[in-house]
Amino acid sequence: MKLYTYFRSSAAYRVRIALNLKGVTHEAVPIDLRPGAHRQPDYLARNPQGLVPALEDGGTVIAQSLAIIEYLEEIHPRPPLLPRTPVDRARVRSLALAVACDIHPLNNLRVLNYLRAPLGLDPSAVDAWYRHWIAEGFRALEEEAKRSSGDGRHMFGGEVTLADVCLVPQMFNARRLHCDLEPFPILRGICGHLDTLPAFSGAAPDAQADASG
Numbered sequence: 001m002k003l004y005t006y007f008r009s010s011a012a013y014r015v016r017i018a019l020n021l022k023g024v025t026h027e028a029v030p031i032d033l034r035p036g037a038h039r040q041p042d043y044l045a046r047n048p049q050g051l052v053p054a055l056e057d058g059g060t061v062i063a064q065s066l067a068i069i070e071y072l073e074e075i076h077p078r079p080p081l082l083p084r085t086p087v088d089r090a091r092v093r094s095l096a097l098a099v100a101c102d103i104h105p106l107n108n109l110r111v112l113n114y115l116r117a118p119l120g121l122d123p124s125a126v127d128a129w130y131r132h133w134i135a136e137g138f139r140a141l142e143e144e145a146k147r148s149s150g151d152g153r154h155m156f157g158g159e160v161t162l163a164d165v166c167l168v169p170q171m172f173n174a175r176r177l178h179c180d181l182e183p184f185p186i187l188r189g190i191c192g193h194l195d196t197l198p199a200f201s202g203a204a205p206d207a208q209a210d211a212s213g
């Protein structure tokens with residue numbers, strides 16, 4: 001298995017966590033987003049979506065972090081990242097999708113670059129955009145976590161789920177961009193615990209071979 005990854009990509013970070021949790025050995029292939037390696041013909045030939053991560057397994061390339069993680073869940077069911085009952089599975093997916101579909105896409109590199117040019121927003125306006133969507137998304141997740149966390153250490157119940165796998169990379173990015181996290185004590189507490197787990201710390205950007213700058 002090969003994971004096309006970039007150390008700072010939060011979507012790739014999700015997949016790295018899932019691979020670690022499931023103990024799946026793989027080769028990490030760095031795709032440096034800064035010079036645009038994800039837009040080069042050789043990468044687009046593998047992954048026409050032109051984003052990281054992508055997972056190659058047995059000659060097939062799968063794009064989209066949540067599709068990759070659900071694939072891993074099916075071929076390596078232990079430990080499970082989704083709970084047992086349909087209603088609980090739906091709730092965990094709902095928390096994960098709040099990050100992956102509602103927060104992350106608005107703050108992705110290509111979106112921020114488009115705000116800078118051609119739209120011409122200055123750096124402080126782009127930072128305000130970023131922080132606004134983090135605050136908006138985290139406000140909802142903090143409320144959700146009040147109801148769904150069983151122990152203040154996990155987004156749902158008392159076990160690691162897909163919701164945690166999505167939250168931690170988003171929190172990492174929010175910290176890196178100096179977002180105000182004071183209003184989110186439950187989310188901070190959950191991430192404080194998860195960051196101590198080897199599967200999570202080993203997937204963190206600074207722990208990657210391609211980490212730089």
Ligand SMILES: N[C@@H](CCC(=O)N[C@@H](CS)C(=O)NCC(=O)O)C(=O)O
Nearest residue numbers: 009010011051052053064065109110
């Ligand atoms: N929905 C996709 C998002 C993938 C994505 O946006 N990846 C970012 C890095 S986190 C990327 O490749 N950005 C390159 C760009 O914006 O040009 C997923 O979950 O895999």
